[in-house]
Amino acid sequence: MDNRIQTDLRSRPLMGIGTPAVGGHLYGLRSIGEEFQMDVPVSRLRTADGKFFTIRPPDVTERDRVQEERNAFAMAANAILEEEKARVARELHDDLAQSLTALKMDTIWVRDNAAIAPEAAVAKLTNMLETLDRTIGATRRIAADLRPLLLDDLGLVPAIEWLVGNFTQRCGVACKLSVDEELELQEPYATAVFRIVQESLANVAKHAGASEVAVVIDKVPRAVMLTVRDNGCGFVTAVPRKPQSLGLMGLRERAQLLGGSIAINSALGHGTLVEMYIPLPQSGVPE
Ligand SMILES: Nc1ncnc2c1ncn2[C@@H]1O[C@H](COP(=O)(O)OP(=O)(O)O)[C@@H](O)[C@H]1O
Ligand SMILES: [Mg+2]
Known part of the structure; x- marks a missing residue:
């Protein structure tokens, strides 16, 4: 896009006659003939010597500061989101996947030994129930962190x-x-x-x-x-x-x-x- 403009003051939205008017904007013309509005308020003053246009360039310090703060926030929020995803992945891996792997091994053991060592199998099943309770608790905790389930x-x-x-x-x-x-x-x-x-x-x-x-x-x-x-x-x-x-x-x-x-x-x-x-x-x- 060609940003060079031909300064071309249109008499359009300028308001008020005789005294400095507010509310007008400067229009530019791109080299391809398109018109665009610039963020530069214009006042018009009519005097005996003719019309004067005053351009009041806005002070953008505050706008830039807010924008910078927003950018910093977006970056920091993104970093936190990534960290959070890594934490959830870690918890899924460490808590859930490991408990499920242990439960799978115990299930295989019970399948293969229940007939020959029924008492040991019952003890194993009791342990497995505890592991299951812990795993359910961990699943709830991870989910509650992700969204207020309440x-x-x-x-x-x-x-x-x-x-x-x-x-x-x-x-x-x-x-x-x-x-x-x-x-x-x-x-x-x-x-x-x-x-x-x-x-x-x-x-x-x-x-x-x-x-x-x-x-x-x-x-x-x-x-x-x-x-x-x-x-x-x-x-x-x-x-x-x-x-x-x-x-x-x-x-x-x-x-x-x-x-x-x-x-x-x-x-x-x-x-x-x-x-x-x-x-x-x-x-x-x-x-
Ligand atoms: N209710 C409050 N009473 C006293 N100081 C507060 C209170 N809320 C926020 N602040 C101050 O504003 C700062 C920014 O808060 P915040 O953006 O929530 O960040 P954080 O809690 O992580 O420090 C805090 O570090 C604290 O100095
Ligand atoms: Mg806080």
């Missing part, structure tokens, strides 16, 4: 109640949950709400040193709102995040992917408030 098994509200109960049990911090028992959300909204509560509570457990936490989930017409507030140490949100800190960034990405937003309010000594707003579709199709 959500499928229990539904959103009981799954969140479980998260909150588990949080209090693990770190001894009281957590008040306010949610309509009847709340139901379809996917991917239910998983997003679950993951956001999960990460926010993990942050409280890890960083806040709080004595109280409150989780509120509200479904209003056409949107779901979620807040997680703690009374812990708080932090300075303006400080650039550590490269390995992906939790809050992940929350933001998750909400944005669903057309929503997240606000994180925190100040040293004044606790932290995570607020999320996600618009819900009318018909089941994400907006």
Whole structure:
């Protein structure tokens, strides 16, 4: 594509007469005759001496910083995904495949010896049952790591109640949950709400040193709102995040992917408030 342009100011969307007008954009012409809009706002000023066009090149520092942060996040998230796949592969190999191999060898032994050594065969079968129980446990654990099965098994509200109960049990911090028992959300909204509560509570457990936490989930017409507030140490949100800190960034990405937003309010000594707003579709199709 030829990016050299013939600067060609069109009188099209320029607005206002006499005073500097805002809202116009500069149009360029490619050498092949195509017109394209440039990201350069133009103002027009009419004076006694004629028309003047003022170009206000945008300051792209912030845009570039956000883009750089997004790229870094995408790379780090990808690395984590690969690491996670390697871990699951290792667990499948070490836990499941090895247990199944042992069970296969034991089964062969029982087949070949049950008639001649029935007592030893019963003892072997008892061991095999234990191995089977461990293997079932390992399978459940690996699957639960991959996806919050609780959500499928229990539904959103009981799954969140479980998260909150588990949080209090693990770190001894009281957590008040306010949610309509009847709340139901379809996917991917239910998983997003679950993951956001999960990460926010993990942050409280890890960083806040709080004595109280409150989780509120509200479904209003056409949107779901979620807040997680703690009374812990708080932090300075303006400080650039550590490269390995992906939790809050992940929350933001998750909400944005669903057309929503997240606000994180925190100040040293004044606790932290995570607020999320996600618009819900009318018909089941994400907006
Ligand atoms: N509830 C909280 N209370 C105090 N500090 C917090 C809280 N949540 C997040 N932080 C701060 O923000 C940083 C970034 O959080 P996050 O992106 O989740 O990464 P990580 O938890 O892996 O450090 C944390 O390291 C911590 O300093
Ligand atoms: Mg975190």
